[in-house]
Amino acid sequence: MNNKALKVLEFDKIKAEIAKYLITTRGKTLLKKLMPMSVESIVQRLIDQTKDGADIIRIKGEIPVRKLADLHDQANRLKKDGNLNGTELSQIGQVLQNTSELKEFFEDLKDEQLDLRQLYDLNDNLIDNPELTKHLARSLDDTGRVLDTASEDLKYIRNQITRLNDQIRxxxxxxxxxxxxxxLTENLVTLRDDRFVIPVKTEYKTKFGGVVHDQSASGQTLYIEPQAVVGMNNQLHEAQVSEKAEEIRILNKLSDLVRPQIDEILENNEVLAQFDLINAKAKYAKEIKATEPIISKDHIVDLHDAKHPLIDPDKVVANDIKMGEGYKTMLITGPNTGGKTITMKTLGLIQLMAQAGLFIPAHEESEIAVFDEVFVDIGDEQSIEQNLSTFSSHMDNIINIIRKVSEHSLVLIDELGAGTDPQEGAAIAIAILEKLAQSHCFIMATTHYPELKIFAYNTPETINASMEFDEKSLKPTYRLLIGIPGASNAFNIAARLGMDKGVVNRGQALMDGESQDLNNMIADLENRRKEFEQKNDQLKVQLAKNKDVQKDYEKKSDALDKSKNSEIQAAKVRANQIVSKARKESDKIIEKLHKLEQDGVAVKEDQIIAAKTGLKNLHQDEAVKKNRVLRRNKRRQQLKVGDTVKSLQYDQIGTIVRKNKNNEFEVQLGILKMKFGADELEKVQNQEPEPEKKPTMVKRTKSTGLSSKLDLRGKRYEEAMAELDQYIDSALLAGYNQVTIVHGFGTGVIRKGVTKYLQRNPHVKSFGYAPASSGGSGATIVDL
Structure with missing residues (x-):
C-alpha cells in the first residue's frame, strides 16, 4: 500500500493502539513493519492468526509470552567469538524458557481439542532445547546474577565469604x-574500600591499632580497620576475588554452550515476537469489540454497522457500507459536516485493517475485498512551497491515481472537482469518474454538484448515496443512505432560522426547473424511505412479540411434558409398590396351597402358575421410554413398499411402490406416480370386514413358543435361580415331559443351585447329567 493512503487514513494510529499491548522488543519491531497485504492467501493467514489469538484470549486469557529482549546484538558478539555477561545470557535463557512454556501450552490446547487455524503450525516452528534451558536456569537468575548452583566451587567460595562476613561482623x-x-563517634560498623571499619574519635586513633581508611570532613572521626580483623578482611578480599574469577569462568562456559545454538534461539525469539503481536492484535480487537472480516469470494465489500475505530465509541455512528454488487462507484452528497468524509475514511481504514490481518469494527459476517492498492485524495493539500492551489493539488493527485489504478484498486476522493468554477468543476468531475470507471476499480467520492447526482442516476454500476439530515433539528444524523442522493436543504434551513419568506421564495424562483425537479425527486425518495423504515420498525416489533409468544408456548409445553412424565413415573412407582405388596401376599397363599396339596388336597398346578404369572405381569416399567404400547404404535406406523397410505397434501389414497436412496416414497395415486417424504404420508390400516365369531374349541397342546432348553450360562446366581423357577413353571403349564437345563461348568455354583432346586421341587420326577455328546456335566436333563 502507498504511504499516502496509510498516512491520510491514519493507519499508524491503529498501530499505536496495538503497541500498548506488546511486551517483547521484537514484537514492537514487527509491529512497525506491519502493513496491509494485497495477496488474498497472506491476508487470510494473518486473519486466521488473529482469530486463533482471540479464541485463546476468550478461553485461556492470553498466549503466555514473556517480556523478552531483542537478541541480535548478543548473537553478533557470539558469532565473533565474544562472550556475554550475565544479563545477556539471562535474556537468552528467558527466550529458551518461554519456548518451553509455549510448547507445553499448545500441547495442552491440543489435549483440550481447541480448534486453531494457524497457531499450532506456528508453534511447531519453535525449537525446544531442554538441556540448555535447564543449564541456564540453574546458573542465572532473571537479573543475570550467577547462582550458587552454577558450580560447586562457586558455592564453596560463597559459603566461605558468608562465614568470614559473619566472623568479622x-x-x-x-x-x-x-x-x-x-x-567511637557512632556505635556502628561501616565499609570503606570494601573493608569493615569503625568510626573512631581522632584522639583515640591508636586505641585499636590497625589501618586508617578514611577521615570525616570535620577531621573529628577516623574510619579505622582494627588490627583484630585485618587478617580476616584480607581473607574476605581474597575470597571475593576468587568469586569474581569463578563467575567469569561460568559466564564464559555458558557463552560457549549458547554459541552453536544462537541461530535457533534467534528463530525462537522471532516466533515468540509473532505470538506477542498476535496477542496484541487480539487484545485490541477485544477492546474495540471488533469482529473477524470475511474475505469475499465475489470481490465485494459488505460492511454491517461499520464504525470508525478512532472515534469515541459512545459518539460514533455505525453505517452499512456495500459496494461491488450491482455498482462499483458510489457518489455521496449532503451538507458539510454531515459525515461524508468520515464515512469514506471508515471504508478505507477498515480495508487497511483487514488486509493487515486485524479484526474490524463492524458486525459479524461483514465482508471485505482484497485490494492491490487504496488510493486517496482527501483533504486540502495546498502547498505554498510548490505554489499549488487547492484545485491544482487535487488534480495532480488524481492524475497520479489514474496512471496507477487497476480493477483491484479502491479509490477514495473527497470533494471531487472542488476548488474551481462550479460548472467546470462538475464537468471535469464527471470526466474523471468515467475515466476511472474504465479500469473497473471501486470508487467512493463525495461532491456537492447536483450534476453528479444525475450522472450517478443514469450511469451503469454507479449509485447515489447521501448523509441523512434531520430537518426538524437542522442537524446531520451521520447515517449513510445508499440509493438516495442528498437534497439541498438551504431554503428549508433558512426558513426555519427565520429568514424573510420573500427572500426564500425569490431564491426558489431563481432556481432552474431541472434543479427544482431534482430536489422534488429527492424529497419524494426521502419520504418513501422514512415510510418504509417506519413500517419495517413496526414489523420488527411484531416479530419480536411473536418470538416472545413462541418462547412462552415452548416453555409451557416443556413444563407440561415434564409434569406429565413426572406424574406417570410417580403413578408407576405407586403401582409397583402395590403390586409388590400383593405379590408377597400371593406367595404366602401359593405356599399354603402347596402345603394343602402335600397334605392330600387336590390343587391344579396350572392354576398356581397362572396366578403367579398374572401377578408378575402387573409390574410396570418406570421408564417412560420402555412403554410397549408406544413402541408397538411406532412400528405400526413405519412405512414400507406395498402399504396403503394417504397423501396428507392431496387427501388421496394410494399404494407405496418403491423407496429411493433419498428416503422418499414413490406412491401410485390412481394413474399418477408421485414422490413424498415420510412426514407427508399417513399409513392407512386395512379395514377388512370382521369375520363372524364362531364358537371355538380349546384344546391343550404343547406350546411352540417355549424352548425345551434353558441356558443359564453367564448369569448371576440369583438371576439364574429366579429364571429356572419361572421356566419350570412354564414348562409344566406347556405340558412338557422333559427339558434340558444348560448351566455350564464354570465354578460349579449355578450347577449346585440347579441340583438343589430340582431336589426340592415336587413336580420333578427325576434328573441327571446329559450324555457326553450333549454337554455332559455342563447340562442337566429333567423329567417332569
Missing part, C-alpha cells in the same frame, strides 16, 4: 558495645 560488634563505645 561479630568481632567488630564488640567494639560498638560496652566500654569501647566511648572511643
Amino acid at each position: 561479630h568481632t567488630m560488634e564488640q567494639y560498638t558495645r560496652g566500654k569501647n563505645t566511648k572511643y
Whole structure:
C-alpha cells in the first residue's frame, strides 16, 4: 500500500493502539513493519492468526509470552567469538524458557481439542532445547546474577565469604558495645574500600591499632580497620576475588554452550515476537469489540454497522457500507459536516485493517475485498512551497491515481472537482469518474454538484448515496443512505432560522426547473424511505412479540411434558409398590396351597402358575421410554413398499411402490406416480370386514413358543435361580415331559443351585447329567 493512503487514513494510529499491548522488543519491531497485504492467501493467514489469538484470549486469557529482549546484538558478539555477561545470557535463557512454556501450552490446547487455524503450525516452528534451558536456569537468575548452583566451587567460595562476613561482623560488634563505645563517634560498623571499619574519635586513633581508611570532613572521626580483623578482611578480599574469577569462568562456559545454538534461539525469539503481536492484535480487537472480516469470494465489500475505530465509541455512528454488487462507484452528497468524509475514511481504514490481518469494527459476517492498492485524495493539500492551489493539488493527485489504478484498486476522493468554477468543476468531475470507471476499480467520492447526482442516476454500476439530515433539528444524523442522493436543504434551513419568506421564495424562483425537479425527486425518495423504515420498525416489533409468544408456548409445553412424565413415573412407582405388596401376599397363599396339596388336597398346578404369572405381569416399567404400547404404535406406523397410505397434501389414497436412496416414497395415486417424504404420508390400516365369531374349541397342546432348553450360562446366581423357577413353571403349564437345563461348568455354583432346586421341587420326577455328546456335566436333563 502507498504511504499516502496509510498516512491520510491514519493507519499508524491503529498501530499505536496495538503497541500498548506488546511486551517483547521484537514484537514492537514487527509491529512497525506491519502493513496491509494485497495477496488474498497472506491476508487470510494473518486473519486466521488473529482469530486463533482471540479464541485463546476468550478461553485461556492470553498466549503466555514473556517480556523478552531483542537478541541480535548478543548473537553478533557470539558469532565473533565474544562472550556475554550475565544479563545477556539471562535474556537468552528467558527466550529458551518461554519456548518451553509455549510448547507445553499448545500441547495442552491440543489435549483440550481447541480448534486453531494457524497457531499450532506456528508453534511447531519453535525449537525446544531442554538441556540448555535447564543449564541456564540453574546458573542465572532473571537479573543475570550467577547462582550458587552454577558450580560447586562457586558455592564453596560463597559459603566461605558468608562465614568470614559473619566472623568479622561479630568481632567488630564488640567494639560498638560496652566500654569501647566511648572511643567511637557512632556505635556502628561501616565499609570503606570494601573493608569493615569503625568510626573512631581522632584522639583515640591508636586505641585499636590497625589501618586508617578514611577521615570525616570535620577531621573529628577516623574510619579505622582494627588490627583484630585485618587478617580476616584480607581473607574476605581474597575470597571475593576468587568469586569474581569463578563467575567469569561460568559466564564464559555458558557463552560457549549458547554459541552453536544462537541461530535457533534467534528463530525462537522471532516466533515468540509473532505470538506477542498476535496477542496484541487480539487484545485490541477485544477492546474495540471488533469482529473477524470475511474475505469475499465475489470481490465485494459488505460492511454491517461499520464504525470508525478512532472515534469515541459512545459518539460514533455505525453505517452499512456495500459496494461491488450491482455498482462499483458510489457518489455521496449532503451538507458539510454531515459525515461524508468520515464515512469514506471508515471504508478505507477498515480495508487497511483487514488486509493487515486485524479484526474490524463492524458486525459479524461483514465482508471485505482484497485490494492491490487504496488510493486517496482527501483533504486540502495546498502547498505554498510548490505554489499549488487547492484545485491544482487535487488534480495532480488524481492524475497520479489514474496512471496507477487497476480493477483491484479502491479509490477514495473527497470533494471531487472542488476548488474551481462550479460548472467546470462538475464537468471535469464527471470526466474523471468515467475515466476511472474504465479500469473497473471501486470508487467512493463525495461532491456537492447536483450534476453528479444525475450522472450517478443514469450511469451503469454507479449509485447515489447521501448523509441523512434531520430537518426538524437542522442537524446531520451521520447515517449513510445508499440509493438516495442528498437534497439541498438551504431554503428549508433558512426558513426555519427565520429568514424573510420573500427572500426564500425569490431564491426558489431563481432556481432552474431541472434543479427544482431534482430536489422534488429527492424529497419524494426521502419520504418513501422514512415510510418504509417506519413500517419495517413496526414489523420488527411484531416479530419480536411473536418470538416472545413462541418462547412462552415452548416453555409451557416443556413444563407440561415434564409434569406429565413426572406424574406417570410417580403413578408407576405407586403401582409397583402395590403390586409388590400383593405379590408377597400371593406367595404366602401359593405356599399354603402347596402345603394343602402335600397334605392330600387336590390343587391344579396350572392354576398356581397362572396366578403367579398374572401377578408378575402387573409390574410396570418406570421408564417412560420402555412403554410397549408406544413402541408397538411406532412400528405400526413405519412405512414400507406395498402399504396403503394417504397423501396428507392431496387427501388421496394410494399404494407405496418403491423407496429411493433419498428416503422418499414413490406412491401410485390412481394413474399418477408421485414422490413424498415420510412426514407427508399417513399409513392407512386395512379395514377388512370382521369375520363372524364362531364358537371355538380349546384344546391343550404343547406350546411352540417355549424352548425345551434353558441356558443359564453367564448369569448371576440369583438371576439364574429366579429364571429356572419361572421356566419350570412354564414348562409344566406347556405340558412338557422333559427339558434340558444348560448351566455350564464354570465354578460349579449355578450347577449346585440347579441340583438343589430340582431336589426340592415336587413336580420333578427325576434328573441327571446329559450324555457326553450333549454337554455332559455342563447340562442337566429333567423329567417332569
